[in-house]
Amino acid sequence: VQLQASGGGLVQAGGSQRLSCAASGFALDYWAIGWFRRAPGKEREGVSCITSSGDRTYYVDSVKGRFTISRDNVKKTVYLQMNRLKPEDTAVYYCAADIDRVCGDYYYGMKYWGKGTLVTVSS
Secondary structure, three states, X not given: OEEEEEOOEEEEOXXXXXXXXXXXXXXXXXXXXXXXXXXXXXXXXXXXXXXXOOOOEEEOHHHOOOEEEEEEOOOOEEEEEEOOOOHHHOEEEEEEEEOHHHHOOHHHOOOEEOEOEEEEEEO
């Protein structure tokens, strides 16, 4: 299982950024995908999760109404659309995969992890 997050960069507060999580070497449509982040000096935080079919999504309270997780199983890619970004959203963002049952408690961690992408939100 190989995952790669991309799409990070520098964005001004209030702006938008879309992250992508690409899968290779396995069938993405069997796996729930979660997004996590680690801000400088802070613990890892679960941001969002989407089940394998996309029928259920979960968000941490701090991003509800601003972030949207979605997936395209044909393209083997999961997206995290981030709107109204805040400086406190600055972090390295990671995607991870696990079975659907884990998605409801994704913030405890998932089985397979990809490399992260840095998002920096300037004030």
